[in-house]
Amino acid sequence: MINEQIRDREVRVIGENGDQLGIMSSKDALKLAREAELDLVKIAPTAKPPVCKIIDYGKYRYELARKEKEARKKQKTVEIKEVRLSPNIDVNDLNTKMNNAKKFIAKGNKVKVTLRFRGREMAHMQAHRYILEDFAKAMAEVAVIDKPIKQEGRSLTLFLSEKR
CATH class of the missing domain: 3.30.110.10 (Translation initiation factor 3 (IF-3), C-terminal domain)
Structure with missing residues (x-):
């Protein structure tokens, strides 16, 4: 979930360079992300409260895809x-x-x-x-x-x- 899709009342926010910004309302976290011209992405939805990170979503998706591709490369198929x-x-x-x-x-x-x-x-x-x-x-x-x-x-x- 990104930006407006995050409906939780409170979220734990991690800044763009990895520092903890603390627990705040999702509106405030979204406002911080908008000021930095980045996206608010929910990283750990099952945590209490959910963990969100301020990052560039396109870059985040690219990194995930690259990690997945690397993992598939290292997998060995047994015939x-x-x-x-x-x-x-x-x-x-x-x-x-x-x-x-x-x-x-x-x-x-x-x-x-x-x-x-x-x-x-x-x-x-x-x-x-x-x-x-x-x-x-x-x-x-x-x-x-x-x-x-x-x-x-x-x-x-x-x-x-x-x-x-």
Whole structure:
């Protein structure tokens, strides 16, 4: 809220250079802001009494937007990369998939390891669970199990994330 939008009876006022001007009526605070050719902006509406500051509102909005942009820049988005395996995978193929998973984890992504079953393989799903367990053991030096092995329809899935 700015200027006339502030309807509180009393407000705590902070001057343009950060000094406390004390508690006064919102009309008096607005009059001070007008004399300085600036705006009266409500900074902390939940405080008792609400805190208002005499500043240039356009500049204030610009600063807020810049801080928000900086915060978004520093945020890290974690992607989930998927590695698909089949029950009759060979050792060399499994090693290749592990290397790919290690690269993904090194970049800071989470890895979803999926063991897909087709046709008759569905009858022996639990018998092939060891493939995912071995995969997790081999990745233990760089990754930790985020979510344990879980059956989802025609596949078994395992989530790995970077070891801290």
